[in-house]
Amino acid sequence: MFKVYYFKKLKSTNDKAKEFGDKSIVIAEVQTKGRGRFNRKWSSSKGGLWMSIVLKPKIKNPKRITFITAIVVQKTINRIFGVDTKIKWPNDVLFNGKKLCGVLTEAIFKNNKMYKMIVGIGLNVNNKLPLELRKKAISLKEIIHKNLNTKKLSNEIIKEFFAQYKKYEKNNSRLLIDWKRLSDTVGRNVKVKTIDGVYYGIAHNVDEDCNLVLRLKNNRIKKIIEGDVFY
Ligand code: BT5
Numbered sequence: 001m002f003k004v005y006y007f008k009k010l011k012s013t014n015d016k017a018k019e020f021g022d023k024s025i026v027i028a029e030v031q032t033k034g035r036g037r038f039n040r041k042w043s044s045s046k047g048g049l050w051m052s053i054v055l056k057p058k059i060k061n062p063k064r065i066t067f068i069t070a071i072v073v074q075k076t077i078n079r080i081f082g083v084d085t086k087i088k089w090p091n092d093v094l095f096n097g098k099k100l101c102g103v104l105t106e107a108i109f110k111n112n113k114m115y116k117m118i119v120g121i122g123l124n125v126n127n128k129l130p131l132e133l134r135k136k137a138i139s140l141k142e143i144i145h146k147n148l149n150t151k152k153l154s155n156e157i158i159k160e161f162f163a164q165y166k167k168y169e170k171n172n173s174r175l176l177i178d179w180k181r182l183s184d185t186v187g188r189n190v191k192v193k194t195i196d197g198v199y200y201g202i203a204h205n206v207d208e209d210c211n212l213v214l215r216l217k218n219n220r221i222k223k224i225i226e227g228d229v230f231y
Contacts (some may be wrong), residue, residue, distance in 0.1 A: 055117045
């Protein structure tokens with residue numbers, strides 16, 4: 001069974017979660033130092049769902065867990081509210097092209113061994129988004145036009161998470177098939193920014209390890225392990 005720990009205010013639920021064991025969940029009403037990938041700032045004001053799940057997983061690839069989590073959020077929101085979202089590689093859930101949710105999966109190492117995975121989920125629910133994000137981000141409240149119960153929603157997401165996790169843990173090919181069905185990245189003309197440069201091409205596929213396989217303009221294949229995709 002899982003156990004949920006609620007806090008009024010934390011710097012980041014992903015950091016607090018490091019203190020807890022397997023299947024613990026940390027939720028904060030507000031994060032003062034919420035972060036995204038590459039240490040980017042994650043806007044986390046009151047009304048949103050800021051949550052981290054602690055796992056001691058068999059799966060050692062954080063991206064696979066991110067894929068599972070994005071599917072879980074997509075499915076839960078669709079089932080409860082009938083809101084249809086799409087997944088963008090590697091970690092976004094989008095509504096009409098705007099970011100509704102971001103996932104940050106971090107592996108924690110001890111003596112050079114990965115011993116924990118922290119899965120951070122940032123979902124805009126009733127929270128107000130800052131002006132500079134309004135063009136590219138959206139909240140559930142803006143879509144549904146009512147205030148939602150974040151606690152109920154978090155319970156649904158957590159239950160769905162453990163159900164889907166169990167299923168996909170043993171079946172990576174199923175994960176990739178389901179992810180591709182819900183994603184709108186594969187097949188698109190994209191621009192990808194990585195630490196070693198900017199690439200243009202078609203998002204051809206995702207490989208076994210959830211990397212993005214890009215077909216460049218000169219037809220060469222480029223594997224993207226980490227980066228930002230634009231379209
Ligand atoms: C992510 O990073 O999308 C991962 C976000 C994970 C947040 C959760 S909240 C619970 C847990 N605790 C944490 O401290 N973090 C996790 P990335 O793909 O790097 O996207 C970051 C970018 O999204 C920023 O640079 C902004 O452009 C944009 N952004 C920031 N806040 C946002 C928000 N509330 N909604 C939508 N977009 C946002």
